[in-house]
Amino acid sequence: MPSTEAPQLSFDELGTPLREVTFVVLDLETTGGSAAGDAITEIGAVRIRGGERIGELATLVDPGTGIPPNVVALTGITTALVTGAPRLPEVLPTLLEFLSGSVLVAHNAPFDVGFLRAACERHGRVWPRPPVLCTARLARAVLPRSEAPSVRLGALARLLGTTTLPTHRALEDARATVEVLHHLLERIGNLGVQSLEELLTLARDASAHRPTQKQRQKRRLAEPVPSAPGVYLFRGPRDEVLYVGTSGDLRRRVRSYFTAGERRRRVREMVGLAERVDSVVCAHALEAGVRELRLLAAHKPRYNRRSRHPDRGWWVAPTAEAFPRLSVVTSPRAGALGPFGSRSSARAAAETLLEVVPLRRCTQRIPARNPSAAPCVLHELGRCKAPCAGYQPVDDYAPAVAALQALVAGQDDGALRALADEITALADRERFEAAARRRDQLARLIVALERSQRLAALAALPELVGARPDGHGGWELAVLRWGRLAAAGVARRGTPPMPVVEALRRGAQTVLPGPGPLYGAPAEEVRLLHRWLTTGGTRLVYSEPNWSEPARGAASWGGWARRARPAPVVDASGAGLG
Known part of the structure; x- marks a missing residue:
């Protein structure tokens, strides 16, 4: 009968040494039918821990149907033998209790697990999803083919010299599988496998x-x-x-x-x-x-593939001149949009910005006084007022610069609305391909603006304190300053958290703000902090000033961008954000 053991294992606890793991070795006999019906005729299970047998369970099961002659010849289980035996709904609760807190072991485990899972679903029982170990797969991972051409249970029992041989009866086969398991566990020591996690990984991929x-x-x-x-x-x-x-x-x-x-x-x-x-x-x-x-x-370790350059990224920023233009740079400046994961994605964003704000597209440097260049074809097309030729003074050009700054800062979304209106107009004129191109451009721009504004709002805070439940009645605490983690600590269950918070604030690292929208903080660190603050039940303990994001920022357009479903936008770490 089942004994009282440790609670159900979770996958977070699979580093348990093998000597501390409870295994239940299971075998089922069936009518040969599918898992869709009650085809189980016999159940045998052996509970073991530390190499010791601590319990057994065996029972016949009445499937409610006749047993085919070929199955009778193989197992010796007849229809008369199972008549009067308990039905599967009566047996399931006892079996599930026997499995509690253990790793389920079976030879060709997908077969047995499939029948049990289907039975639980059919009879209103919750399948406990125990960790599963297949001894057939484990044998293939441990034994070379030259030694074990076949991993059938009978072949392994003969090869390993078990005292119990399989007979196609559930309990005898489960006992034979126990001996096979113990022999295989003796073999894995030289493979460096000492924990349950390592054992399951080895068995999961027989070609490891x-x-x-x-x-x-x-x-x-x-x-x-x-x-x-x-x-x-x-x-x-x-x-x-x-x-x-x-x-x-x-x-x-x-x-x-x-x-x-x-x-x-x-x-x-x-x-x-x-x-x-x-x-x-x-x-x-x-x-x-x-x-x-x-x-x-x-x-910058050579064997890490990601995040070796968390400070690397591309930004779209206005130049510092009388008639600013957009440039793609690697060093963030005040009023810049970014970061982007590649120069090409930054250039694409710059092209879309030029569609919504009337900045000049040329790259020449134009003096504030007496410009004398010849106007280009864009002036003839009415798409530029030709400041290069002196046709547009600095004061007349300034509103375009202000519109860019307001858009990037989230102070005015009028430029986004204008482009959305243009998309609607193109669709009304049945210029669907042009509308689709504009739609994708706008959606990518919205994603880039939302990311930039979100990170900039957090990085602008001189100090913020967050607390996240640790899952055990305590709190994980973090002090952020100018977009960087300045201190971290925990208040365990039963410990008043506020004194810990104050101690962390007093001892937190001094952070001086740097240049650019993120005040010198690496974008990946700000993004990691933002994710922690906005997920997992994290609570805001303190913020000076209050943490807020712009009311007219791109976040209000997030639903529009998601419905548009543009191609993925890549951030500075290479992670898709679209």
Whole structure:
């Protein structure tokens, strides 16, 4: 009968050492029908932990139909034998209780799990979604084909010399599977597999690469790493940083690099070069994410593929001259729009801006007094007032510059409304292709403006304090200054949070605002902070001044842009935002 065990495992807890894991090894016999009906005729299950058998469950099940002769010949289970046995709805509650808090093990597990899941759905029971281990897949991952050409249960039982042989009866087959599992677990020690997470990863992909000799030898590098949230750094023979990452459990994550579960070629190469693993313990995931970004920017490790240049991006900004024009630059300036992930996307945004604000398109520098160039063809087409030829004075050009500044700052969305009206007019004249092009241009511009205004509004705050529930009755706390994380801490359950908040504010890093719309803060860090503040139930504890976004900003056009569904817009980190 089932015994009282630990609560149901979750996937966040799959770093459990194998000796602490409870397995329930299961086998089903059926009528040969599909999972759509009550085809189960017998259930056998064995509960084990630490190599010890701690419980068994076995029962015949009346499927309510006759059992075909070929199935009777295979299993010996006849219609007369199951007549009077409990029906499946009566058996399910006991079986689900027996499975509670365990990892479900079966040979060809998709077959057994499919029948049980379908039965739960059919009879109004909630399938508990336990972690599932298939011994057939595990055998294929552990045993070379030269040793085990077949991974059928009978073949493995003979190969491994189990004392119980499968007989197509549920409990006997479950007992045989227990012995097969124990033999396979003995084999995986030399693969560096010591935790449930590693075991499930190995079995999930039977073609997983085995850890190299270097990987196994360097497992010692994980020994001094603490089991805490934070950032880890792999260092090479010259003490150079090879790779930076974050984890909620540093020790468990670092250990995974030395097992069969790690199949990335570049990472395996990196592990071969590593001589040391440093760790930075953090208060919570937000601090770890920010520190990771800063370390990536500082060291630019060659084995990291993303975020090595969090300060890199492209901006659209007006030039500092008498008749400003738009330019695409890499250094943010006051009034700039961005950041963009590529020069081409920034240029596309600049072209759309020129459609909605009447700035000049030429690139020449025009003096404030006595300009004498010949007007270009745009003047003849009525699309430029030719300040280059002296036909437009500075005062007459200034409203266009002011319109650009108001649009980027979110103070006036009139330019967006004008372009939307033009799209409607084109559609009314049945110029659908032209309307579609304008629609996509406007949608991309709205996305870029919304992102820029959202980040700029947060980066403009001298100080903000946020608190997010940690899921255990406590709080994760963060102090932000000018778009940067200045302090991080936690108030555990039972600890009054406000004294902790005040202590964090007093000890927070001093941040001096820099140039540009983000006041010198890296766009990726501001974006990470904004996401943390606006998700997960985070509460605003303090803000000076009040955190707000422009009322006439592009956010009010977000629904329009999403309905338009333009091609994805790429931000400075390469992540799609469209």
